[in-house]
Amino acid sequence: MGAAARLIVYHKQATSARLRFLRLADHTVCGFGALPALAAVVEPEEKARFEPAVVPHPAPLAGRMEQLLGLPDGSVELDGGFVVRVDVPDGPLTVYLARLTSIDPPFAAAAAHGATFIDLTQARDLPRVELELLRRAYQHVMGG
Template sequence: MTDPTAFDRHRLLLMYKGDISALVMFAQQANGSVCFPDALPALSSPLEEEEFSETKISIHPSALVNRINDLLQLDNDLLRAEAGFCEQIDTPGGIVTVHMARFILLDPPHQLMQDRNCRMRTLPELRGRPPAEMELLRRAYTKMMEG
């Protein structure tokens, strides 16, 4: 089992991308946040790549995926860490690193996430989220459409 404090300085975006339709959706918690397992603190803002700070100790994204699988009681083969997506967010408590995991399913996991008090949402449905989350979603969408 992974360290229960793994998410003190890390978060995950959970997304779905249809291989045929290119439909992109993000999981949203009941509290409205798209960051798992916890929302970003108020007054958070994304850093530009040239502003990223070097971290001495890093957690591999797959360890974060394993922890989310445990927390949400998901099968271990439903999510895969997306290589190349790593964003840093400046928060009042320090830098938080955000990674992304992709659902490896043919269809969006609507019922699966509803059973966990979450919903799958498209970008237009997520409008109005805090600016840091909206920028994370924009960057994630860009990464998925380019990759």
């Protein structure tokens, strides 16, 4: 699944509904590799054109993220309702969404790997395509 998929990870505080996204050490919110410069989010009405013939199950991405951050099994859970295709020069890739299941964000685990948690307002310096992905993720998670 590697190069053809990315994973955006979020934590939503149960009591306050504060939503934070994991920003990785390489200054991207896309787990396992920043998107290429020419990447563009595929609009829903054009999604069929970018559907791959075979779609591997995204579950290994959650386990891979747990390993990357040194988190226990079950700490990263896929949000199955969010799947976005992104058009890139080498062919389309898929972006999935996952939530952290802990009560509080694992700040120490993230920091140990050069990552941090950011609010949507702290993402302004990200590439435009990542901002669009975060906007869609925010709407999805907050029910908008």
